[in-house]
Amino acid sequence: MERTRLFGRLDDGRDVHAYRLGDDDGISVEVLDLGGILARLVVHGEGGRVDAVLRLPDARAYFADPAYLGILVGRYGNRIGGARFTLDGCEHVLSANEGRNHLHGGHLGFGRRLWQVQSHARDVLVLRLRSPDGEEGYPGNLDVVATYRVRDDGLALLFEARSDAATPFNPTHHPYFNLAGDAAVPASAQWLQVPATGYLPVADDLIPLGAIADVAGTPFDFREAATLDARFDGVDAQLSRCGGYDHCLVQRPGHAFAAALYSPHSGVAMRIDCDAPALQLYGGQGLDRQHPGMGRGLCLEPQDLPDAPNQPAFPLAILRPGTAYRREILYRFACPGRGRAWNEVAAALELS
Template identity: 75%
Template sequence: MEKIWRFGHLDDGRAVHAYRLQGEAGVAADILDLGGVLARLVVPGAGGPVDAILRLADARAYFADPAYLGILVGRYGNRIGGARFSLDGRAYTLAANEGRNHLHGGMLGFGRRLWEVIEYRPDMLVLQYHSPDGEEGYPGNLDVRATYRLEGASLVLDFEARCDAATPFNPTHHPYFNLAGDPAVPASAQVLQVPADGYLPVDAELIPNGAVAGVAGTAFDFRSARTLDAAFDPADPQLQACGGYDHCLVLESARDCAAMLYSPHSGVAMRIDCDAPGLQLYGGHGLDRQHPGLGRGVCLEPQGFPDAPNQPAFPDAILRPGTAFRRRIGYRFAMPGRDRGWDAVAAALQRN
């Protein structure tokens, strides 16, 4: 049965609606037409349904949110240094919304725009947005479609896009996961595995310095599963400069998945699948200031490399006319049970 309801209004009077997706495997998701926000995600846990992500109260809260909870990110996820880049011999200036830099698409980006609902079924929602030439400083008209779909115990997000002029394009998704389902349980107590043998060191403004550093022997090595608490090294200069994890992990080209996350407290595990070259790991430390009392969640954002338009050695992140962009992010859930060993967790995620 379809379920749609009004989720509040923006300050200019426009109504925001929520759309419920409900699957047979017990996974349920609420998605807003504002920014394509994933406003609620419920999965089966050892003690009953678990709220897997952090969420806010209403449309105005999401529109004003400085932490980007749950949004579809674009045109460019992460940062572009100096809010500028050159493309095909021409210089472009973008909206500077994090100091002198450009973050997550600018002042409004994709996450504070109302998207058009193209199709809605109990297990699927298709959203569409037209980004006009010059929006936030980007060149060219861009048409992007985002499809959320429940497939068994998985929530799948598909991006598709076309443009009429070359433009940087690096969409991603920004939910904050705490699979414990309890804000009293630290998100850093979750166990994380990421098949990444490198990461991108950043400067004081969180812009990559152009190098790819090896993770071996560092706080960024999650090739073997461990909690974020266990991995964290307060003496690491990169973690000191950023206040915590806010780094792009460089995923191995031959890999089975992009990441796996597990809460020993709820027994819930999640696997992320995506073909993007990087995975931004953000520990949510900014939430203590931005949303006191909300708790923390961990962001795991599959994406291209930050500042790639200014870094020739990074994988290309330019979408050109005549090329169809496609990227799939799949979140697969399982319930191996509380306090299980990692072999059991990985096996449960393989079965689902």
């Protein structure tokens, strides 16, 4: 079985390769050395194999992609307001790539860099990247290792990093999930559960206003499982401001379970475990314009709080010299079957 293949060539002549993990008897994954992109994730559904994430055809398409499909995000996932921050008394100016703000690490970030393949075997791929001092405006030389590992029931992604100077650091992962495996099935028809008790209201430019609001009584309350369609409120000011869901949900301290997703159309369910303090929920509404005909997927991004370097009330997201960063995101899959009640899905995912 071919484990490595040429995935395309960038405009500057650099080759991009895809690395296969797993096999057709279980979970099958393809990861690119470009951006550490999760280009394919195939799992077993009730009716056969299911493509669980949205994908693009070649390397050039991923490099030009404005929607960040599947990328490893960094140095700082989500937004930093005004593309600047002050750290230890020194102001740093970042690249502004979303109006006046900095999004997902800047113009290239981690997602448009070629990562070095440190090792590749049947079930594991280890990628390494050095982000030099001053890249996108960030201080410090940052060394990052991202390890993808296929397990019997899922896929683990481990971030490890060190820096020689204090720097904001908030890596995350940006796949778009539609567990139906069918672009004709709305991603908003998936059932979602997130145990978050708070969310971050945002301004018109999607920068948090600075307060954590209670989810109770709002469309952002997914403590009990529901579809996005069921929770959506067309007159909610926050949803209107973002054209749908593009909000950070704040988790309870000490949690491990981050989110669960289920497609009643394919019978596939997914559980995400991560100890990150928040989870960005994005409904994929921008894809209608960015990739017409692709359909939508849900982004569920475990992370620190957006704009934390500028928000005194938010927990710090600063990596300092001598500190080793380590955070794992675990995606676990099950197939309780089509049209199941949520208690059956929860049992299959061991949510109790």
